[in-house]
Amino acid sequence: MRATFNPFRVVRVRSDVRLPLDRCPIARRLGALHERFRPLSGGALATYIPELARADASWFGIAIATAEGSVYEVGDSRQPFTIQSISKPFVYGLALEDRGKAAVLQRIGVEPTGDAFNEISLEASTGRPRNPMINAGAIAATSLVAGSSPEDRWERLLALFSLYAGRPLRLDESVYVSERESGHRNRAISHLLRNSGIIECDPEPDLDLYFRQCSIEVDCRDLSIMGATLAVGGTNPVTHERVLKASNVDEVLSVMTTCGMYDYAGEWLYRVGLPAKSGVAGGVLAILPGQLAIAVFSPPLDARGNSVRGVAVCEALSEELELHFLRAPRPQLSALRSRSTVRSLGSKRARLRAEREALSAHGHEAAVYQLQGDLRFAGIESVIRRMVNEGPEVQRFLLDMSRVTDLDTPSARLLLELCTSLAREQREVSFAGMERHPRLARLLAEARAEDATLPLAAIEDLDLALEWCENAILSDCGMKHDDHEELGLARHELLRGIAPDQLELLAGLMERRSFAPRQLVVRAGEPGDELFLVVRGELSVLSEAPGGAIRRVATVSAGMGFGEASMLDGAVRTAFVRADRPSVCWVLKRSSFDSLDAACPALKIRLLENLLRSATTIFSRLTSDALADRV
Ligand code: DON
Numbered sequence: 001m002r003a004t005f006n007p008f009r010v011v012r013v014r015s016d017v018r019l020p021l022d023r024c025p026i027a028r029r030l031g032a033l034h035e036r037f038r039p040l041s042g043g044a045l046a047t048y049i050p051e052l053a054r055a056d057a058s059w060f061g062i063a064i065a066t067a068e069g070s071v072y073e074v075g076d077s078r079q080p081f082t083i084q085s086i087s088k089p090f091v092y093g094l095a096l097e098d099r100g101k102a103a104v105l106q107r108i109g110v111e112p113t114g115d116a117f118n119e120i121s122l123e124a125s126t127g128r129p130r131n132p133m134i135n136a137g138a139i140a141a142t143s144l145v146a147g148s149s150p151e152d153r154w155e156r157l158l159a160l161f162s163l164y165a166g167r168p169l170r171l172d173e174s175v176y177v178s179e180r181e182s183g184h185r186n187r188a189i190s191h192l193l194r195n196s197g198i199i200e201c202d203p204e205p206d207l208d209l210y211f212r213q214c215s216i217e218v219d220c221r222d223l224s225i226m227g228a229t230l231a232v233g234g235t236n237p238v239t240h241e242r243v244l245k246a247s248n249v250d251e252v253l254s255v256m257t258t259c260g261m262y263d264y265a266g267e268w269l270y271r272v273g274l275p276a277k278s279g280v281a282g283g284v285l286a287i288l289p290g291q292l293a294i295a296v297f298s299p300p301l302d303a304r305g306n307s308v309r310g311v312a313v314c315e316a317l318s319e320e321l322e323l324h325f326l327r328a329p330r331p332q333l334s335a336l337r338s339r340s341t342v343r344s345l346g347s348k349r350a351r352l353r354a355e356r357e358a359l360s361a362h363g364h365e366a367a368v369y370q371l372q373g374d375l376r377f378a379g380i381e382s383v384i385r386r387m388v389n390e391g392p393e394v395q396r397f398l399l400d401m402s403r404v405t406d407l408d409t410p411s412a413r414l415l416l417e418l419c420t421s422l423a424r425e426q427r428e429v430s431f432a433g434m435e436r437h438p439r440l441a442r443l444l445a446e447a448r449a450e451d452a453t454l455p456l457a458a459i460e461d462l463d464l465a466l467e468w469c470e471n472a473i474l475s476d477c478g479m480k481h482d483d484h485e486e487l488g489l490a491r492h493e494l495l496r497g498i499a500p501d502q503l504e505l506l507a508g509l510m511e512r513r514s515f516a517p518r519q520l521v522v523r524a525g526e527p528g529d530e531l532f533l534v535v536r537g538e539l540s541v542l543s544e545a546p547g548g549a550i551r552r553v554a555t556v557s558a559g560m561g562f563g564e565a566s567m568l569d570g571a572v573r574t575a576f577v578r579a580d581r582p583s584v585c586w587v588l589k590r591s592s593f594d595s596l597d598a599a600c601p602a603l604k605i606r607l608l609e610n611l612l613r614s615a616t617t618i619f620s621r622l623t624s625d626a627l628a629d630r631v
Pocket of ligand 1: 083084085086117118135179186214278279280281304305306
């Protein structure tokens with residue numbers, strides 16, 4: 001047994017930055033809690049395993065590990081002790097992984113007994129232990145650990161525990177020997193399990209493995225990280241290693257909830273409300289699914305074999321931080337961030353006036369749902385209810401998933417069921433921002449594989465999906481873009497209302513330039529002294545976001561222009577423009593524009609009016625983007 005060290009430990013957070021106690025309220029709370037319960041006396045050391053009676057009753061450590069891998073510790077949080085019964089949920093998980101749920105349930109029940117941990121609670125009819133948290137069930141679970149030899153099984157088990165803890169763990173030889181030599185009751189239990197066929201061969205190797213698992217040396221910090229691994233669905237939040245399949249975590253936490261604290265389970269659930277497990281060496285591990293795990297170490301036990309300080313600390317923390325897991329957390333975020341239409345939420349593609357009018361007239365026929373947060377049943381239900389209640393005029397649905405942090409399978413299935421039924425009514429459904437949702441993407445692909453006619457689409461991002469919707473609406477209005485035909489200058493929006501003679505004058509001042517696809521037309525940082533009037537093709541205005549990502553600011557096509565801002569104020573260009581398709585522009589230099597002061601002031605005024613009108617259109621679109629927080 002290694003020596004202890006000073007009680008008040010500087011708090012350690014994930015990034016190894018040391019936080020002084022005085023600055024971190026959580027550490028301060030933990031320090032205060034340790035201070036409050038350190039004087040708590042009462043309880044006695046376990047003696048039925050003689051080596052355990054050598055523990056120091058004043059040892060007292062607390063550790064909290066969060067879902068994000070931050071660990072807060074105080075007191076003897078690094079004092080090694082043996083894990084004892086807290087090993088049981090982890091071995092039960094391994095049995096589920098090795099044998100599958102059905103085979104395990106066949107041999108071990110999941111009913112709380114209300115009896116002490118070492119009670120011989122076997123079902124009369126089958127001899128099946130009532131649950132995996134009492135010794136009988138735990139020994140049965142250990143017997144299900146796969147392996148080619150006793151050594152192999154032990155190494156697998158120790159490796160698993162080390163993965164949970166995020167560091168190599170080891171056996172406390174002296175406790176193991178002490179338990180093996182004094183474990184007569186467990187030996188009897190193991191033979192009863194052999195007798196009823198729950199264990200199918202000589203039970204001694206399984207019992208020995210059980211004694212070893214109970215004698216694995218951990219400290220509070222290890223236990224808290226092991227618990228946090230279960231809290232976040234089976235991946236170690238510090239090392240990010242997958243340790244247990246998410247599908248088995250629920251079962252482990254369920255039996256910890258109903259049976260983990262034995263004949264104190266009911267009162268524990270009532271007072272503390274966290275799946276938990278205690279051990280006779282003085283450890284207590286409590287888990288708040290999705291959020292954190294609390295580990296407490298203090299050897300003196302109450303009459304039920306639970307650490308006196310351990311129970312007190314968990315009860316106080318649960319009350320203080322309102323951790324009871326049945327307290328329904330109010331969803332932090334509404335699943336539906338916003339519901340708008342293509343009328344109010346436009347793509348970055350600039351549109352000619354006629355197109356803008358058509359989108360303003362028909363944009364309400366495409367509803368845009370921006371979803372967010374972790375989507376579970378409650379969240380997806382609110383979205384589905386809203387979509388189902390949309391009027392018949394809504395012929396298109398666009399679901400932006402880019403802010404959805406997680407979507408569980410049942411919710412993905414429900415959402416897709418609705419979208420498939422909408423699609424069957426020939427109402428188009430498109431998804432954007434799917435890169436974080438492979439599960440939904442797979443279901444979508446399967447639905448389309450089944451019926452390729454279903455108007456279901458997944459589009460890279462919201463902006464392109466909005467453009468897709470707009471193009472579909474415009475095409476319904478018979479307004480197809482033909483960027484092969486070159487637009488005459490007289491029909492150009494920026495040259496609207498200019499008399500033919502003035503137009504001829506202007507054409508004489510401008511230069512016609514052609515651009516190949518992907519050709520850079522202007523670069524950010526260059527002096528801006530030219531106005532580009534697009535008469536054919538399509539060009540995108542792009543800017544580099546912090547972090548280097550290229551963002552589309554706008555896409556312009558025939559009848560639109562770009563470069564007016566820097567041409568007018570002579571500032572350097574703030575974005576670069578690249579041709580997306582073969583494009584043609586008429587280019588007016590600043591000097592030519594200025595020459596109109598003398599040559600034809602009326603033309604300059606008309607040009608300025610049109611440029612101002614186009615600037616206000618861009619401004620109002622940027623405003624609606626900002627309001628939609630799409631900037
Ligand atoms: O089998 C035993 O009795 C011990 N190795 C473990 C018991 C235990 O930790 C009970 N927990 N409160």
